[in-house]
Amino acid sequence: MTESTLINHIKTYLTLSEEELAEIILFFDCHSYSKKETLLLAGRRCYKLFFVTKGCLQLYFIDSLGNQKTSQFAIENWWLTDFLAFQNQKQSNFYIETVEDSQILTISFSKYQELLDKFPKMEKYFRIIYETAYGAALMRLKYINSFSKEEIFFRFRDNFPDFVQRVPQYLLASFLGLTPEYLSEIKRKQLS
Amino acid sequence: MTESTLINHIKTYLTLSEEELAEIILFFDCHSYSKKETLLLAGRRCYKLFFVTKGCLQLYFIDSLGNQKTSQFAIENWWLTDFLAFQNQKQSNFYIETVEDSQILTISFSKYQELLDKFPKMEKYFRIIYETAYGAALMRLKYINSFSKEEIFFRFRDNFPDFVQRVPQYLLASFLGLTPEYLSEIKRKQLS
DNA sequence: CGTCTCGTTGAGAGTTTTCAATGTAAGTGG
DNA sequence: CCACTTACATTGAAAACTCTCAACGAGACG
Numbered sequence: 001m002t003e004s005t006l007i008n009h010i011k012t013y014l015t016l017s018e019e020e021l022a023e024i025i026l027f028f029d030c031h032s033y034s035k036k037e038t039l040l041l042a043g044r045r046c047y048k049l050f051f052v053t054k055g056c057l058q059l060y061f062i063d064s065l066g067n068q069k070t071s072q073f074a075i076e077n078w079w080l081t082d083f084l085a086f087q088n089q090k091q092s093n094f095y096i097e098t099v100e101d102s103q104i105l106t107i108s109f110s111k112y113q114e115l116l117d118k119f120p121k122m123e124k125y126f127r128i129i130y131e132t133a134y135g136a137a138l139m140r141l142k143y144i145n146s147f148s149k150e151e152i153f154f155r156f157r158d159n160f161p162d163f164v165q166r167v168p169q170y171l172l173a174s175f176l177g178l179t180p181e182y183l184s185e186i187k188r189k190q191l192s
Numbered sequence: 193m194t195e196s197t198l199i200n201h202i203k204t205y206l207t208l209s210e211e212e213l214a215e216i217i218l219f220f221d222c223h224s225y226s227k228k229e230t231l232l233l234a235g236r237r238c239y240k241l242f243f244v245t246k247g248c249l250q251l252y253f254i255d256s257l258g259n260q261k262t263s264q265f266a267i268e269n270w271w272l273t274d275f276l277a278f279q280n281q282k283q284s285n286f287y288i289e290t291v292e293d294s295q296i297l298t299i300s301f302s303k304y305q306e307l308l309d310k311f312p313k314m315e316k317y318f319r320i321i322y323e324t325a326y327g328a329a330l331m332r333l334k335y336i337n338s339f340s341k342e343e344i345f346f347r348f349r350d351n352f353p354d355f356v357q358r359v360p361q362y363l364l365a366s367f368l369g370l371t372p373e374y375l376s377e378i379k380r381k382q383l384s
Numbered sequence: 385c386g387t388c389t390c391g392t393t394g395a396g397a398g399t400t401t402t403c404a405a406t407g408t409a410a411g412t413g414g
Numbered sequence: 415c416c417a418c419t420t421a422c423a424t425t426g427a428a429a430a431c432t433c434t435c436a437a438c439g440a441g442a443c444g
Contacts, residue, residue, distance in 0.1 A: 061338070063338045069334075083330065084330070084331060086327075087323055093331070093334065094334075120312050123312070123315035123316040124315040124319075127316075127322060128279075130322035130326050132279060133326045134326040135275035136276065137326060138329065141332065141333065142286075145261045145263065146255050146256070148399070149400070168421090169422075170422065170423080177336065178400075178401090180422085180423070181401075182401070184424050185400090340431070341432070360389095360390070360391095370433090372390085373391090373392080373393085376393075377392085377393080
């Protein structure tokens, strides 16, 4: 059951009764998507927050030259949306698309507010989620400023070998901020 | 009164009685620092969270070549710490230092936990703070991946002209991820 | 006045991108 | 199951971007 993924995740941070958890889960809709389906369009109002129970999402934008640039991936147990646009109920700056066949729990902005009002403990859950995500984003910025693109790739591959296998190389390149061609070159250099 | 800065900030997100606010503020210590004082050392356990009521802090690290790299600034009404290290009570990856003479409210990790336990509404406050900060970090990553360093500088200067005046140029360069020399060159190029 | 910090300049070197071409694997329809 | 098409990965050369290093200049401050 796909909802149990979220329930288990919440349980790792909060102590809640089974009744409460059952009520909480009702705030969410469950959807299945196949690979390369779009869940959020840039320019549209961002009124959904997504939780991945299976599969993989990417948050990306199109730069001025028409290239797709990935800002964030989300795999099992990750939350994803354009958080600034979601919070302010503004137009999104990003697209969200499935990278694999995926199962996604969805909550609208108004339901999200209701959920937080009715279960204040969930404020704590999301506070921890965002506190962690923000810390991780600062670490990512640290990496970007510390290392050459070559080093960024090798370190990422060492830290997340499974994930590197999981996504196509051009998406990984787009996420790490280099061109697919240069990523190819780097890999070849290391072999010799 | 420096504590009122935090009180006002909390009021913009929560409705709390004056008594509650008075109790909340007791969890914090107030300190004055002059320019270039260190508040957090990399390698030490990170057990404090900071709120700037006046002045400016920087979160930075030293790269393998010995260069200081700024990951984040915090001015009035900003929270700052090494959030990953704070949350897990681990060794910090960053230094924190004053950029100007500053007044800082400080809360230890244990007091922070007590505060959140005693005033669950504060979970909501911090949830919003971190949700915003995370969204902003993703936007920063978007900028880094979208634009050349030259463009990043001009856009930052257009968006935050006052801040650009406020901090020395070498710190700004370190924050934007380019060298002071290159920043000089960019500025000169635009004049002609 | 001397010193220290910060900003500027210029040349050369290193990194990364662009572009165009080729190779390869995988999916699709007959 | 094969032929076709498409999507993705690789290669190499040239160009663009950004850094390094060393030197100089200007202002702040004791």
